[in-house]
Amino acid sequence: MACSDTDYAYLRELVLEQSANLIDASRNALFDTRLTPIARLSGAESLQDFVNMLKAGRPAHLHRAVAEAMTINETSFFRDMRPFEMLRQILIPRLMERRAEQRRLRIWSAASSTGQEAYSLAMMIAEHFPEIASWDVKIIGTDISRHVVDYAQKGRYRRLEVNRGLPARMLLKYMTRHGEEWEVSPQIRSMCEFHYANLCAPLPLLPTFDLVLLRNVLLYFSQQDRRTLFREIHRKLSSGGYLVLGNAEQAEDSTNLFEVEFGADCYFYGPVSAS
Structure with a gap:
């Protein structure tokens, strides 16, 4: 019925x-x-x-x-290359310069789904910034679905999944084949961890972050929940840090806590300086 x-x-x-x-x-x-x-x-x-x-x-x-x-869990490796190019060309170099003394980076993949975004970012950093190997770098992925968090923690993906967006060179360099599945290498997995989190609830256990990726998720939130989430992110973002949204998303319509910058055909945001 x-x-x-x-x-x-x-x-x-x-x-x-x-x-x-x-x-x-x-x-x-x-x-x-x-x-x-x-x-x-x-x-x-x-x-x-x-x-x-x-x-x-x-x-x-x-x-x-x-x-x-x-919950929408659509994702892929290097989903939409423009933000990753922006991260490689602009944001990661800026953050490395600003954190050179501490030699420490904390990155939050705030709606990480099955983990491809976090692992893609770790691969990009390992590939293009080898000098960061001696740094303390951690990419923390969170999602509201415990099932996809468990999936991300395993770091094993089917052939169809790795064929979506992952360059063959990186596949062979940073993953190992096990039958019909591919497993993320220990080097990349050591940079990433995954936790359950509801983005519309307080997030007291998470550290402060230098970079927050909140892509393709705001569409499903009400205006009030967006404001609440932006307040939480603002509270968790360290001085000189950045917020990256999806290509079709904006912070300005929900909050006055962030100011927009523009680079590599993508928007990214920094916290508004206290007056």
């Missing part, structure tokens, strides 16, 4: 409450595709029966499972 409009509205509200992910009513069919496997595993005979289970509050962990299933 198909879900009613009221059921879909309940599911959209549940996802919004659990993850701050806004799902338009025009995309209700996504619930059928993504939640049917969960419904079967839970013992429900139909998606409507599954919704009734959720409304009854049992079991509570299924609410989180719904939010995770509906």
